[in-house]
Amino acid sequence: DVKVTQSSRYLVKRTGEKVFLECVQDMDHENMFWYRQDPGLGLRLIYFSYDVKMKEKGDIPEGYSVSREKKERFSLILESASTNQTSMYLCASRYGISTDTQYFGPGTRLTVL
Amino acid sequence: SQQGEEDPQALSIQEGENATMNCSYKTSINNLQWYRQNSGRGLVHLILIRSNEREKHSGRLRVTLDTSKKSSSLLITASRAADTASYFCATDSFWAGSYQLTFGKGTKLSVIP
Numbered sequence: 001d002v003k004v005t006q007s008s009r010y011l012v013k014r015t016g017e018k019v020f021l022e023c024v025q026d027m028d029h030e031n032m033f034w035y036r037q038d039p040g041l042g043l044r045l046i047y048f049s050y051d052v053k054m055k056e057k058g059d060i061p062e063g064y065s066v067s068r069e070k071k072e073r074f075s076l077i078l079e080s081a082s083t084n085q086t087s088m089y090l091c092a093s094r095y096g097i098s099t100d101t102q103y104f105g106p107g108t109r110l111t112v113l
Numbered sequence: 114s115q116q117g118e119e120d121p122q123a124l125s126i127q128e129g130e131n132a133t134m135n136c137s138y139k140t141s142i143n144n145l146q147w148y149r150q151n152s153g154r155g156l157v158h159l160i161l162i163r164s165n166e167r168e169k170h171s172g173r174l175r176v177t178l179d180t181s182k183k184s185s186s187l188l189i190t191a192s193r194a195a196d197t198a199s200y201f202c203a204t205d206s207f208w209a210g211s212y213q214l215t216f217g218k219g220t221k222l223s224v225i226p
Contacts (some may be wrong), residue, residue, distance in 0.1 A: 004155075035216075042218035043156075043201070058213075090155055101146070102203075102214060104155035 003027075004105040006091050012111045019078040021108050023091030029103075030096065032074035034058075034066065037088040037107075049074055081112045117145070117185075117202040117217035125223040132189040134220040136202030137182075143212065145178055146203045147187050150219070156201065159187075194226045 007022035023032065033048040035058075045058030047066040055066050063085060067075045074093075078085055091105040120135045136145070144163045148156040162169045162178045162185065169176045175188040189196055199221045203214040 040218065043216040045213065045215075048213065088153075092156075101158040101161065102156075104148075104157070106155045107153070109153070 006105040021076040025093040029093040031094040033092040034076045035090045119217045119220040123221045134187045136185045138204045148201045150199045192224045
């Protein structure tokens, strides 16, 4: 079974801190994604990557950056956390260029105080 | 980016009843997928239906797709309390050199024992 893991289930940070969210997948998938999920807004794509060192902006990239140094690992970085970045963050991975099944991690609930 | 819209936003039924959720979208698609999310967890892929298919079954799940109406429905038969979750449809769109999934806001299903 494909496994997508995220470094933390719950995280509490202070405004202005630099925050790293890590995601690792074990199925050699080319594509990896970061979403945030907020009540009433559904899932919104922040960034995605279709190869090592490649990244593309999604719908809401402002205030975020990403890093993909190895194929299995995709990191989301909040350079200076703000309270409006309090949210559930979901990582996903997928094989190939077609939109087949995406596999999601368990999510990280981030609270910025 | 286009977004699927689920209807209803919330649905409450008795155990044993059938649950029907609908999804509408705006542009042409290659496929449409349904995902399930238990409270506070990641999304799990349920079923994928391609644009040239009209109906698909998987266990107690039945998905239909009407591309002329740009709509899909997910039917869960003989519901169980364990089916309580949020259900999302996802449609694909070509973006930044590859296909991306765009998720709707979800239908929250409550199955009462």
